[in-house]
Amino acid sequence: MEWKMIFHRVASAIFTMFLSSMVIFVLVRFAPGDPIDLIMGQMPRDTGINMEMLEGKKAELREQQGLNASIPVQYFIWAKKVITLDFGTSIKSGRPIITELAERVPATLLLSSAAMFFEVVLGLLFGLYSAIKANCYQDSIVRIICVVFASLPGFILSLLLLYIFSVHWCYYDLSSTAEQGRLWLPALTLGLVGAPQIIRMIRATMLTELGQTYVVAALSRGVSTWRILQGAFRNALLPIITTVALSFAHLVGGSVVIESIFNWPGLGNYAMNSLLFHDYPAIQGYTVLTVTTVIIINLLVELTYLLADPRLRRAQRVSLEKEKGEEICMGN
Numbered sequence: 587m588e589w590k591m592i593f594h595r596v597a598s599a600i601f602t603m604f605l606s607s608m609v610i611f612v613l614v615r616f617a618p619g620d621p622i623d624l625i626m627g628q629m630p631r632d633t634g635i636n637m638e639m640l641e642g643k644k645a646e647l648r649e650q651q652g653l654n655a656s657i658p659v660q661y662f663i664w665a666k667k668v669i670t671l672d673f674g675t676s677i678k679s680g681r682p683i684i685t686e687l688a689e690r691v692p693a694t695l696l697l698s699s700a701a702m703f704f705e706v707v708l709g710l711l712f713g714l715y716s717a718i719k720a721n722c723y724q725d726s727i728v729r730i731i732c733v734v735f736a737s738l739p740g741f742i743l744s745l746l747l748l749y750i751f752s753v754h755w756c757y758y759d760l761s762s763t764a765e766q767g768r769l770w771l772p773a774l775t776l777g778l779v780g781a782p783q784i785i786r787m788i789r790a791t792m793l794t795e796l797g798q799t800y801v802v803a804a805l806s807r808g809v810s811t812w813r814i815l816q817g818a819f820r821n822a823l824l825p826i827i828t829t830v831a832l833s834f835a836h837l838v839g840g841s842v843v844i845e846s847i848f849n850w851p852g853l854g855n856y857a858m859n860s861l862l863f864h865d866y867p868a869i870q871g872y873t874v875l876t877v878t879t880v881i882i883i884n885l886l887v888e889l890t891y892l893l894a895d896p897r898l899r900r901a902q903r904v905s906l907e908k909e910k911g912e913e914i915c916m917g918n
Contacts, residue, residue: 592889599885606877607668611661614870622647673871678863683871686856694852697776697845698837700769704777705784705833712781713788714819720793728789732782740779744847747775760849772848776841780833787829791822828887835883839876 622644648654655663667674673683716728735743751771752758758771795801795818804814838853845854853872860868 595885595888599881602881603878606881607665607874608661610870610873610877611664612657614866615657615660617866622653668874673874674867676860676865676868678860678865678868683868686868687853687871687875690851690853690856693850694838694841694845694854697769697773697841697850697852698834700773701776701780701837701841702830702834704774705780706830708777708781709784709788709830713785714792714815716785716789717792717796718815720789728785732785735778736782738779740775741843741847743778744772744775744844747771748847768848768850772841772844772850775844775848776837779844780837783833784826784829788822788826791825792818795819795822824891828891831883831887835880838883839880 653660664674671684673687675681676683676686679686712728712732716725719725719728748758748771752760759768796814798818801814801818804817841852842854842857844850845852846858849855853876857869857872859865860872
């Protein structure tokens with residue numbers, strides 16, 4: 587039965603990828619601008635150019651790119667190439683898009699991992715402290731800070747920290763390299779933006795566990811507060827891990843603006859530059875890569891949750907048996 591549930595999750599993830607790829611392809615096709623005009627814009631022009639030759643060249647390029655075919659045929663051809671990791675060629679640089687993406691993945695993973703470290707540290711410190719001091723003024727201060735940072739747009743916080751540490755105090759150097767000395771400020775910014783969600787999750791799950799009967803029984807037997815907190819945290823760990831994993835998926839695909847502001851040479855900065863140059867094949871490749879990454883991480887989190895929590899397996903088993911019973915009744 588567990589294998590059926592795993593297969594159902596994997597099939598749902600594959601179907602989601604399929605629908606996402608269709609939406610991405612259609613949106614790019616309806617984006618303003620003609621890719622052939624963009625390609626021709628990279629070629630040298632003379633003032634006395636023959637317009638008939640120019641139109642002939644455009645028609646030839648359109649045929650080479652497969653743009654004369656219908657949208658479904660274009661999608662089928664494009665999907666076959668994507669399966670083999672062939673995202674096409676960049677209009678801006680003329681290089682394979684998969685090569686350009688691969689060059690920027692390490693920088694994005696480095697930034698996301700550092701930002702995740704800040705998120706987890708801040709989430710554990712303030713989430714546990716807020717749960718321990720629940721309904722006290724310390725708890726109220728932490729909750730207000732979470733609301734402020736959760737409501738503050740990431741680009742405003744980025745510009746503010748960049749002004750303070752780079753312009754005012756001269757502690758941060760702006761460049762276009764992925765050096766470790768430049769990592770801490772964008773990572774801290776992403777950590778401050780994402781930490782409120784983890785703080786709220788830890789506080790809520792810990793308060794739920796601390797309100798259970800076994801905690802009251804442990805206190806009545808004289809068990810130390812520290813041991814009670816350890817046991818409650820272990821019981822609350824599964825939803826916390828889920829939140830952290832989903833947050834990491836968001837960091838990988840959602841740090842476009844912050845990478846651009848700090849000029850960090852990752853996938854987000856690459857996507858922003860591609861948008862500015864109307865490099866639609868590159869935008870398409872980046873979007874497919876990030877969406878696929880988010881779906882895969884969500885699938886792994888869901889499977890881990892399913893395998894680790896017996897209550898969820900029982901609920902899924904009951905749901906599948908109910909659906910099977912309904913199908914039998916309809917057949918009769």
